Amino acid sequence: MAHIKFDTDKCKGCGVCADNCPQNLISIDEERMNALGYRPAVFVDPEGLCKGCKICAEMCPDICIEVYK
Ligand code: SF4
Ligand code: SF4
Numbered sequence: 001m002a003h004i005k006f007d008t009d010k011c012k013g014c015g016v017c018a019d020n021c022p023q024n025l026i027s028i029d030e031e032r033m034n035a036l037g038y039r040p041a042v043f044v045d046p047e048g049l050c051k052g053c054k055i056c057a058e059m060c061p062d063i064c065i066e067v068y069k
Contacts (some may be wrong), residue, residue: 001053004043007064013038017056018063022048026056 004026007035011034020025029042044051052069 001048002050002067002069003045004050004056004064005039005068006043007066008040009035010062010064011038011040012036012062014061015041016059016061018042018048020059021056022053023051025050 005056013028013034015028018028020023023045025045027041028039030039032039034040035064052067054067057065057067
């Protein structure tokens with residue numbers, strides 16, 4: 001099962017990764033702020049739907065996503 005990890009304290013909460021995940025597995029965490037003062041992206045995949053396609057990582061302008069397969 002693939003999964004992703006964020007460098008949460010570099011995330012600017014732009015939502016580009018969330019908008020481009022074909023499985024809709026990324027959302028913006030409205031409950032917390034990171035070190036930069038942004039609401040960071042979070043990965044939620046209880047059903048193991050991530051295919052490791054890397055679209056999220058390739059789209060992130062701040063290079064904060066690593067994909068593990
Ligand atoms: S690797 Fe692909 S399926 Fe997995 S979270 Fe990123 S965009 Fe979504
Ligand atoms: S694209 Fe990058 S900077 Fe933007 S919300 Fe996603 S992880 Fe954060």
